[in-house]
Amino acid sequence: MSDIRVRFAPSPTGFLHIGGVRTALFNYLYARQQGGKFLLRIEDTDQQRSMPEFEREILDSMKWLGLDWDEDLVHQSKRLDRYREVARELVAKGLAYEFEGAIKFRIPKTEVKVYDIVRGEVTYDSKEFDDLVIMKSDGYPVFHLAVIVDDHDMGITHVVRGEDHLPNTPRHILLQQALGWKSPKYAHLPLIFGSDGTPLSKRHGAVAVSEYRNKGFLPQGLVNYLALLGWNPGTPQEIFSLPELVKQFSLKRVIKSNAQFNPEKLLWVNGQHIRAISGEDYEKQITEFWKEKSHSPSKELKVNGASPNTNQFPTRGNWGNPDYPNGKENKSQDRGQDKIDPVPEEKWRKLITLYRPRIQTYGELKVQAAYFFASPEYKDLQLMAEIKNSASVVGLLKQLGEVLEDVGDFEDVEMLDQKTKQVAEAAGLKPKDIIHPLRFVLTGGTASPGIFELMSLLGKEICLKRLKGFLD
RNA sequence: GGCGCUAUCGUCUAGCCUGAUCUAGGACGCUGCCCUCUCAAGGCAGAAACACGGGUUUAAAUCCCGUUAGCGCUACCA
Numbered sequence: 244m245s246d247i248r249v250r251f252a253p254s255p256t257g258f259l260h261i262g263g264v265r266t267a268l269f270n271y272l273y274a275r276q277q278g279g280k281f282l283l284r285i286e287d288t289d290q291q292r293s294m295p296e297f298e299r300e301i302l303d304s305m306k307w308l309g310l311d312w313d314e315d316l317v318h319q320s321k322r323l324d325r326y327r328e329v330a331r332e333l334v335a336k337g338l339a340y341e342f343e344g345a346i347k348f349r350i351p352k353t354e355v356k357v358y359d360i361v362r363g364e365v366t367y368d369s370k371e372f373d374d375l376v377i378m379k380s381d382g383y384p385v386f387h388l389a390v391i392v393d394d395h396d397m398g399i400t401h402v403v404r405g406e407d408h409l410p411n412t413p414r415h416i417l418l419q420q421a422l423g424w425k426s427p428k429y430a431h432l433p434l435i436f437g438s439d440g441t442p443l444s445k446r447h448g449a450v451a452v453s454e455y456r457n458k459g460f461l462p463q464g465l466v467n468y469l470a471l472l473g474w475n476p477g478t479p480q481e482i483f484s485l486p487e488l489v490k491q492f493s494l495k496r497v498i499k500s501n502a503q504f505n506p507e508k509l510l511w512v513n514g515q516h517i518r519a520i521s522g523e524d525y526e527k528q529i530t531e532f533w534k535e536k537s538h539s540p541s542k543e544l545k546v547n548g549a550s551p552n553t554n555q556f557p558t559r560g561n562w563g564n565p566d567y568p569n570g571k572e573n574k575s576q577d578r579g580q581d582k583i584d585p586v587p588e589e590k591w592r593k594l595i596t597l598y599r600p601r602i603q604t605y606g607e608l609k610v611q612a613a614y615f616f617a618s619p620e621y622k623d624l625q626l627m628a629e630i631k632n633s634a635s636v637v638g639l640l641k642q643l644g645e646v647l648e649d650v651g652d653f654e655d656v657e658m659l660d661q662k663t664k665q666v667a668e669a670a671g672l673k674p675k676d677i678i679h680p681l682r683f684v685l686t687g688g689t690a691s692p693g694i695f696e697l698m699s700l701l702g703k704e705i706c707l708k709r710l711k712g713f714l715d
Numbered sequence: 716g717g718c719g720c721u722a723u724c725g726u727c728u729a730g731c732c733u734g735a736u737c738u739a740g741g742a743c744g745c746u747g748c749c750c751u752c753u754c755a756a757g758g759c760a761g762a763a764a765c766a767c768g769g770g771u772u773u774a775a776a777u778c779c780c781g782u783u784a785g786c787g788c789u790a791c792c793a
Contacts, residue, residue: 288792377791379791389793481741503726
């Protein structure tokens with residue numbers, strides 16, 4: 244146990260976004276590793292823009308990410324009297340003065356040294372600073388005042404925040420000195436940018452934590468990726484659980500330069516986590532995820548509000564795949580006759596196992612496995628024509644259909660394998676000469692898990708129906 | 716404009732403090748190969764970087780100076 248106390252201080256003027264999470268995460272990691280406290284403060288002094296919904300959203304996101312905090316929330320809106328008191332004290336001491344209804348802090352002209360844990364010593368000359376408004380004419384404190392008062396009252400020992408606050412720090416130090424308060428230690432984190440080098444914003448795609456949650460990212464995947472943006476352990480390890488991060492984190496190893504957010508690597512990290520967690524956790528999580536997403540059968544392919552083509556991710560399964568490009572316009576109603584959803588538990592279990600190595604987010608499952616939930620859509624007309632115009636392939640498929648009629652149920656994957664290959668061999672062809680067309684018939688595409696597992700899962704009835712439907 | 720921060724493969728980064736072990740290492744992505752019924756996953760291989768210019772030194776990615784570029788701050792936003 245140490246007496247280290249850090250805080251994350253979001254403004255409830257929007258959703259918790261990627262940059263905020265990174266700041267929160269580094270504070271959290273530092274506190275947990277040092278055995279200190281991680282506090283949460285809501286900076287809601289901007290009356291116009293602060294909304295309770297946003298606060299709820301931020302708190303929800305923090306919980307989902309597993310960044311649990313200590314002690315009670317602090318709301319700046321409930322501490323207005325305290326800020327006024329401090330401002331009055333400054334005025335009484337002659338260190339601040341009224342100006343057009345506001346109160347301004349008189350900046351002492353001096354050299355101010357900031358000792359930053361990640362950047363070292365940075366020197367400012369306060370001659371460059373104008374006197375600082377600390378209380379607005381509406382009686383509300385300005386950010387600078389509220390921050391130093393709260394940090395002091397909350398006993399904050401380390402302020403870990405974005406680099407954009409570095410130039411504010413000397414002003415804060417001056418304010419602390421005027422009040423006779425000890426300054427906390429500072430650590431300024433590099434900023435996160437989009438792929439075009441500009442600050443991360445909606446233009447760059449998903450920035451809100453909730454969007455990642457809706458797409459089926461794992462909290463530990465997002466946390467893991469963000470931890471690597473601006474920090475590294477100095478070892479080749481890249482995949483970490485939250486406890487591992489806590490163990491290895493160090494402010495000393497925080498990078499100084501700004502970083503670009505790379506959605507592709509995030510996807511990769513998330514995929515690694517999908518494969519790293521226990522089978523039980525995987526089943527529980529992905530099932531829960533899809534349970535929440537599928538309230539009505541007709542919504543099945545919608546992949547939530549996060550329709551595949553509006554996200555900025557080159558997600559496998561929808562990228563460049565014209566089959567199921569749009570959640571809103573899906574044709575599942577028209578093609579619903581093969582619907583096998585709700586999927587029996589046993590089938591669902593097999594299905595998610597089949598797709599575990601193929602998905603990078605839980606949201607990808609039903610995009611990639613769409614043909615399990617609706618009839619396949621044969622978009623590649625050329626390929627379809629090729630198959631239909633080949634007398635030998637059509638004959639092969641017909642024959643296969645007949646052979647499969649006698650197979651019984653499709654539980655025995657090995658049996659399906661043997662029978663199918665026998666049909667090909669009897670015709671003097673290679674197994675793949677029948678497997679590939681068969682895959683197209685059954686899925687409408689050219690990519691899928693192993694064909695025999697697929698057949699078994701789809702079941703005899705649907706396989707034969709699709710086969711006949713295709714050949715008619 | 717002023718002040719400040721930063722600068723290694725396309726991207727995230729190791730190395731820089733304590734100069735020689737760096738013909739610069741890893742990861743994502745990309746390419747090829749293996750595996751294989753396709754797609755993945757997995758394995759292997761490859762292309763790909765020390766911003767530029769000066770110093771200091773026997774020796775510089777590493778130290779110093781300058782330039783350039785990017786970013787931040789310069790609000791009665793936070």
